[in-house]
Amino acid sequence: MLGEGRILVVKTHAFGDAMLCTPAVRELIAEESDHNAIIVLTSSSAEPVWNRMDGIEEVLSAPFPPKDLTGRIRLLIWSQAIRRRLRGISSSIVLQADPRVRRWVRYLTKAPMRSCGSSPLGSWEDVFPMKSGAFAGEVYAKAAGVEPEDWRPSFSIFAEERAWAKHLLDGRRCFAVAPGGGSNPRDNVPEKRWPAGRYAGIVSALDSSGIIPVLIGSSGDTEAAAEAMQGTEDRCIDLTGRADWGRTAAVMECCEGFLGADSGPAHLAMAVCTPAVVVFGPTDPGALYPPGGVIALKPDLECAPCYSSSIFPGCTRGEAVCTETISLEEAWKAVSRIIHEDNSS
Numbered sequence: 001m002l003g004e005g006r007i008l009v010v011k012t013h014a015f016g017d018a019m020l021c022t023p024a025v026r027e028l029i030a031e032e033s034d035h036n037a038i039i040v041l042t043s044s045s046a047e048p049v050w051n052r053m054d055g056i057e058e059v060l061s062a063p064f065p066p067k068d069l070t071g072r073i074r075l076l077i078w079s080q081a082i083r084r085r086l087r088g089i090s091s092s093i094v095l096q097a098d099p100r101v102r103r104w105v106r107y108l109t110k111a112p113m114r115s116c117g118s119s120p121l122g123s124w125e126d127v128f129p130m131k132s133g134a135f136a137g138e139v140y141a142k143a144a145g146v147e148p149e150d151w152r153p154s155f156s157i158f159a160e161e162r163a164w165a166k167h168l169l170d171g172r173r174c175f176a177v178a179p180g181g182g183s184n185p186r187d188n189v190p191e192k193r194w195p196a197g198r199y200a201g202i203v204s205a206l207d208s209s210g211i212i213p214v215l216i217g218s219s220g221d222t223e224a225a226a227e228a229m230q231g232t233e234d235r236c237i238d239l240t241g242r243a244d245w246g247r248t249a250a251v252m253e254c255c256e257g258f259l260g261a262d263s264g265p266a267h268l269a270m271a272v273c274t275p276a277v278v279v280f281g282p283t284d285p286g287a288l289y290p291p292g293g294v295i296a297l298k299p300d301l302e303c304a305p306c307y308s309s310s311i312f313p314g315c316t317r318g319e320a321v322c323t324e325t326i327s328l329e330e331a332w333k334a335v336s337r338i339i340h341e342d343n344s345s
Contacts (some may be wrong), residue, residue, distance in 0.1 A: 006039055008109060014045045019271065022049065022153045022271075061322060062082075081089045084302040154271060164250065176216055176259070177206075199224070204214075216240060261279050262279070277295045280296055287305075317326060
């Protein structure tokens with residue numbers, strides 16, 4: 001137990017990163033609910049994760065990350081306004097390593113801190129460093145002082161979202177495909193994406209198997225979805241840019257499986273217990289998903305993975321070749337195994 005009071009949990013990264021933290025926070029809530037109130041400080045892109053988690057007293061959304069001078073001014077104004085409200089915090093748990101964020105949280109709260117930093121910034125901080133290749137969820141749990149038994153991420157679906165998805169799919173066999181991904185407010189990594197033309201091969205194969213491809217993603221993924229659906233547009237369901245995270249989760253819950261890059265939808269598939277085939281490029285499957293959590297398609301390159309859970313350093317090869325080494329045949333083999341297993345059960 002962390003003592004009596006209010007605990008501030010901080011994760012300012014995007015949706016998928018927040019999902020990685022949910023097992024630790026879920027366990028923290030279970031252990032501390034009789035003694036402490038849990039408050040989460042996050043960014044707007046990850047709000048849907050925390051707003052749906054039972055046991056959180058309040059979710060604070062900071063204008064983070066600041067991209068320019070205007071953004072930094074907005075963050076400063078927000079910080080001044082929120083600082084007084086956070087004076088009653090008894091301890092902070094910062095589930096990230098950036099020293100700038102840790103100093104900022106210390107400024108906001110003046111409270112003792114547990115973080116994922118590499119070395120303490122002061123006597124007020126205990127650190128639990130990230131190690132290359134280590135599963136990030138376990139590091140977050142150590143920083144939170146808990147030991148989850150279940151590493152599946154949490155994401156609650158509302159009843160009206162389930163009703164909408166069931167009406168849309170109408171009991172038909174469907175498979176979720178996310179041909180985009182790799183972009184969030186903190187980082188843009190198009191190198192994570194598998195070529196849209198190969199997604200088109202999967203979509204065509206699903207269609208030929210009598211399974212409806214459901215294209216999911218943000219409004220920035222509509223072009224990739226259009227290329228993936230070429231020739232099968234009238235037999236696909238295109239939800240890119242048309243469904244929020246809640247409706248996307250409800251649809252994925254009804255699908256036989258999922259195929260996409262290492263991005264938010266892949267973590268969402270795990271949360272709703274949908275078998276997931278995930279295409280990896282520069283990122284490390286072992287750092288971002290628990291063992292057996294997804295079927296990982298990995299590049300056949302010695303330099304991959306080149307990072308795990310930090311900011312993408314850029315490809316030293318000078319070209320985005322990671323995911324291109326993953327063949328259509330390899331992906332279809334993994335997808336077909338899911339749909340055949342699902343159909344046989």
